[in-house]
Amino acid sequence: MFVKANGKQIDTLRLFDSVIENFPDMIHSVDELGNIVYCNRMMTHLLGYGEDELRRMNIRQLYPPHILVAVEKGFREVKQTGEKCVESLFVARDGTRIPVEIRTVVIHDDHGAFAQTFSISRDLRKLKELQSDLIHAGRLAAIGELATGVAHDLNNPLTAVILASTVMKKLADSHDIPQAEMREQTALFCETISESAATMEHITTRLRDFAREVKEEHAPVDLFDTIHDALFILDHRIRSGNVRVKCPIVKDTHGVLGDRNQIEQVFLNLFANACDAMAQSEVRELSVEIASDIQNEGRFWRCAVRDTGEGISQDEQQRLFKAFHTTKPRGKGTGLGLSTARSILKQHNGEIRLDSERGKGSTFTVMLPAYAPLAPAAREH
Numbered sequence: 407m408f409v410k411a412n413g414k415q416i417d418t419l420r421l422f423d424s425v426i427e428n429f430p431d432m433i434h435s436v437d438e439l440g441n442i443v444y445c446n447r448m449m450t451h452l453l454g455y456g457e458d459e460l461r462r463m464n465i466r467q468l469y470p471p472h473i474l475v476a477v478e479k480g481f482r483e484v485k486q487t488g489e490k491c492v493e494s495l496f497v498a499r500d501g502t503r504i505p506v507e508i509r510t511v512v513i514h515d516d517h518g519a520f521a522q523t524f525s526i527s528r529d530l531r532k533l534k535e536l537q538s539d540l541i542h543a544g545r546l547a548a549i550g551e552l553a554t555g556v557a558h559d560l561n562n563p564l565t566a567v568i569l570a571s572t573v574m575k576k577l578a579d580s581h582d583i584p585q586a587e588m589r590e591q592t593a594l595f596c597e598t599i600s601e602s603a604a605t606m607e608h609i610t611t612r613l614r615d616f617a618r619e620v621k622e623e624h625a626p627v628d629l630f631d632t633i634h635d636a637l638f639i640l641d642h643r644i645r646s647g648n649v650r651v652k653c654p655i656v657k658d659t660h661g662v663l664g665d666r667n668q669i670e671q672v673f674l675n676l677f678a679n680a681c682d683a684m685a686q687s688e689v690r691e692l693s694v695e696i697a698s699d700i701q702n703e704g705r706f707w708r709c710a711v712r713d714t715g716e717g718i719s720q721d722e723q724q725r726l727f728k729a730f731h732t733t734k735p736r737g738k739g740t741g742l743g744l745s746t747a748r749s750i751l752k753q754h755n756g757e758i759r760l761d762s763e764r765g766k767g768s769t770f771t772v773m774l775p776a777y778a779p780l781a782p783a784a785r786e787h
């Protein structure tokens with residue numbers, strides 16, 4: 407087939423070949439067994455393999471071992487549904503892990519049977535860097551808020567230490583107290599001091615944890631930890647807003663695979679939004695519940711964050727996830743919380759849903775694929 411361009415006849419097949427070969431994203435095809443049957447120039451360039459080498463490899467060799475189970479599942483799904491878009495990781499020849507968005511379609515033969523896949527994979531490193539800056543900024547803002555609460559929390563044990571040491575000094579200076587009583591009193595005050603010191607150590611250790619670098623990681627995460635970390639960071643806001651928290655979640659039960667900081671950021675924003683939405687409410691209750699769910703044959707955790715706040719009208723719900731959409735006063739909200747949350751969840755092959763009615767509170771539901779080692783299949787929570 408020919409098209410006319412600049413007065414010349416160009417073979418469209420050659421044109422497509424050239425477009426695909428020089429496409430700015432990686433393009434590859436695999437056969438039924440996952441053997442790479444085609445790869446374009448960007449694929450060899452970014453992964454550091456020669457074209458011949460890649461064509462002798464199986465696609466599974468390009469993934470880090472810990473996501474191979476998910477890869478197999480994705481491969482099965484794409485064969486069934488004909489197309490799929492996922493976030494994943496490729497490992498380059500030098501070991502560099504490249505976060506990618508892979509869009510795959512299935513090419514069928516003349517009889518409608520699976521022939522091969524056609525995948526376009528976009529290098530997400532730049533995007534991730536931007537996002538990580540954003541998350542870090544959000545996290546620093548949250549830490550600022552946490553510091554207010556910590557200053558308050560440190561005050562009580564500190565006062566106890568100061569009082570105990572003052573009284574102990576007085577005891578040591580007085581000559582008319584019997585030895586036995588002196589020993590008993592000293593032991594009591596020493597106990598108060600060490601208990602208070604332990605409380606303060608606990609607080610400062612957790613604070614140090616929160617100042618940790620935002621480093622992209624893909625590892626098993628317990629939702630219990632991320633949810634409790636987010637509640638801890640917002641503790642001051644929750645207490646000063648008289649918000650009652652109900653969170654009957656059990657540790658080591660709800661495992662997911664992903665980046666702990668990023669997932670924590672999702673909950674941090676949902677909880678902060680819930681507190682803001684309940685500022686004028688009579689009943690202020692924030693509840694977090696997790697249940698298991700099956701979606702496209704995969705097991706998910708359905709995590710519902712419910713508030714008794716002002717609720718959101720249908721009109722407003724359309725705009726909510728758009729970047730920079732905020733109803734909060736200047737300096738209080740940037741309108742990036744929910745759009746960031748949505749993209750983080752998409753990267754984790756999850757999603758976020760909203761169920762709300764004006765005046766009746768809101769429920770944001772976070773769906774994340776369950777990670778087996780932390781999520782025994784037999785248990786339903």
Ligand SMILES: Nc1ncnc2c1ncn2[C@@H]1O[C@H](COP(=O)(O)OP(=O)(O)OP(=O)(O)O)[C@@H](O)[C@H]1O
Pocket residue numbers: 675679680683713715716717718726727731732733734738739740741742743744745768
């Ligand atoms: N639980 C909720 N109840 C009522 N309205 C909500 C709730 N959560 C979010 N919203 C509305 O959605 C808007 C967007 O939320 P989002 O988290 O994206 O941004 P923000 O909270 O305004 O600012 P940021 O999160 O960047 O500090 C909010 O301004 C608020 O109007």
Ligand SMILES: [Mg+2]
Pocket residue numbers: 675678679739743744
């Ligand atoms: Mg927000």
